[in-house]
Amino acid sequence: MNPASIVRVTFKQQMLQAREEAIVKTVNRLLAEKGFEAMTVDEVAAQVGIAKASLYKHFASKEALAVAAMLRVIRLMQDFIQALPAEAPALENLRAVVRWTLEAQLAADMPSLPNPNSSLRATLVANQDYMAGVRVLRDRLSTWIAAAQAAGALNPTLPAIAILYTFYVRACDPGLAFLRMDGLYQDEQIVDMVMCTCFDGVNAR
Amino acid sequence: MNPASIVRVTFKQQMLQAREEAIVKTVNRLLAEKGFEAMTVDEVAAQVGIAKASLYKHFASKEALAVAAMLRVIRLMQDFIQALPAEAPALENLRAVVRWTLEAQLAADMPSLPNPNSSLRATLVANQDYMAGVRVLRDRLSTWIAAAQAAGALNPTLPAIAILYTFYVRACDPGLAFLRMDGLYQDEQIVDMVMCTCFDGVNAR
DNA sequence: GTCTATATCCCGATAGAC
DNA sequence: GTCTATCGGGATATAGAC
Numbered sequence: 001m002n003p004a005s006i007v008r009v010t011f012k013q014q015m016l017q018a019r020e021e022a023i024v025k026t027v028n029r030l031l032a033e034k035g036f037e038a039m040t041v042d043e044v045a046a047q048v049g050i051a052k053a054s055l056y057k058h059f060a061s062k063e064a065l066a067v068a069a070m071l072r073v074i075r076l077m078q079d080f081i082q083a084l085p086a087e088a089p090a091l092e093n094l095r096a097v098v099r100w101t102l103e104a105q106l107a108a109d110m111p112s113l114p115n116p117n118s119s120l121r122a123t124l125v126a127n128q129d130y131m132a133g134v135r136v137l138r139d140r141l142s143t144w145i146a147a148a149q150a151a152g153a154l155n156p157t158l159p160a161i162a163i164l165y166t167f168y169v170r171a172c173d174p175g176l177a178f179l180r181m182d183g184l185y186q187d188e189q190i191v192d193m194v195m196c197t198c199f200d201g202v203n204a205r
Numbered sequence: 206m207n208p209a210s211i212v213r214v215t216f217k218q219q220m221l222q223a224r225e226e227a228i229v230k231t232v233n234r235l236l237a238e239k240g241f242e243a244m245t246v247d248e249v250a251a252q253v254g255i256a257k258a259s260l261y262k263h264f265a266s267k268e269a270l271a272v273a274a275m276l277r278v279i280r281l282m283q284d285f286i287q288a289l290p291a292e293a294p295a296l297e298n299l300r301a302v303v304r305w306t307l308e309a310q311l312a313a314d315m316p317s318l319p320n321p322n323s324s325l326r327a328t329l330v331a332n333q334d335y336m337a338g339v340r341v342l343r344d345r346l347s348t349w350i351a352a353a354q355a356a357g358a359l360n361p362t363l364p365a366i367a368i369l370y371t372f373y374v375r376a377c378d379p380g381l382a383f384l385r386m387d388g389l390y391q392d393e394q395i396v397d398m399v400m401c402t403c404f405d406g407v408n409a410r
Numbered sequence: 411g412t413c414t415a416t417a418t419c420c421c422g423a424t425a426g427a428c
Numbered sequence: 429g430t431c432t433a434t435c436g437g438g439a440t441a442t443a444g445a446c
Binding site for chain 2: 115119161165177203
């Protein structure tokens with residue numbers, strides 16, 4: 001195999017990867033906008049600009065598309081967490097992560113989480129890469145939550161898992177979309193308000 | 206028309222109403238468990254114990270089924286609010302309403318809210334009864350929210366509409382299902398934890 | 411009004427040429 | 429790998445007998 005052919009193969013692979021990335025991004029947006037059940041494969045193909053049959057050369061099923069989109073978000077989130085200062089207070093890092101998920105949601109870049117009884121959920125929990133990614137995220141956040149509780153920054157009477165789920169659910173909180181629909185507030189204000197209700201609650205202080 | 210025939214008609218109407226109530230309750234539970242898209246009309250008919258064609262004699266479409274279920278929940282909620290003491294502090298009544306929605310959700314009696322871009326949403330906003338019911342609820346709760354803010358019980362820096370949406374979204378918060386799946390807590394504890402994160406937030410106080 | 415049986419459509423997935 | 433064309437299953441909705 002001569003150098004030229006190697007370059008050619010690499011180029012092809014780059015094209016392949018770029019196309020798959022375009023597919024996954026489109027899936028991501030559609031999952032954010034409509035959810036898994038309402039998203040159709042024809043729609044994905046049309047928005048990517050390829051034939052549906054071509055999609056199935058890249059991904060074996062509609063579920064596989066969704067898994068790829070979820071994996072992408074998990075990796076993006078891991079990258080974001082990786083870039084956070086390890087020496088910063090745990091609460092600050094947690095706030096940064098939650099804010100990141102809210103902004104991603106407003107950017108239509110956060111797939112709506114599968115309902116506990118969704119058909120997609122079974123596929124996800126059966127996927128080792130997905131579960132491994134979730135585990136890494138969960139462990140990292142749980143460590144920060146415990147640290148923030150010990151430091152007196154987060155409510156120590158709440159189980160850490162309850163706080164984790166509170167953050168997790170925020171990532172697809174439909175309240176942001178409702179606030180945006182009203183048209184009274186800028187995206188930044190919406191994020192601030194939800195950050196406030198999440199961490200401070202609605203009670204006066 | 207003699208008395209006997211009147212009784213007979215009334216009896217028939219009662220049977221009709223009872224059957225429709227059974228249908229709507231079943232729809233309610235299925236909407237709570239799986240959501241609108243995943244619910245099938247065949248499923249509804251099977252669980253009610255009648256033929257699918259008979260369903261369509263009562264309700265014109267799958268959307269009509271969902272609308273009836275949503276209307277039922279709105280009326281139940283209105284009844285609950287009606288029975289609350291008018292002289293109680295606004296915050297107490299608001300807490301009672303939110304708790305009611307959480308308990309209804311755990312009882313699989315709270316339809317999962319339509320996503321902002323759901324096909325169901327268009328049907329709902331086009332329905333005058335539904336919109337009127339929502340308006341009544343919204344006005345009542347908004348009044349209490351404003352009163353609680355004025356009394357220094359709820360955060361006055363948050364827009365009342367943001368607080369309202371915070372409560373609204375809690376009615377289908379998937380966090381309850383996740384906590385229940387973990388099996389570590391009783392339903393009552395789960396409700397208490399979500400009440401805490403909702404009103405007090407996750408921060409320490 | 412209730413049933414069985416069926417029409418009709420949509421969607422996920424595939425066949426096969428290029 | 430990409431395309432057009434199509435299959436097969438499942439879901440909503442209806443026809444027509446009783």
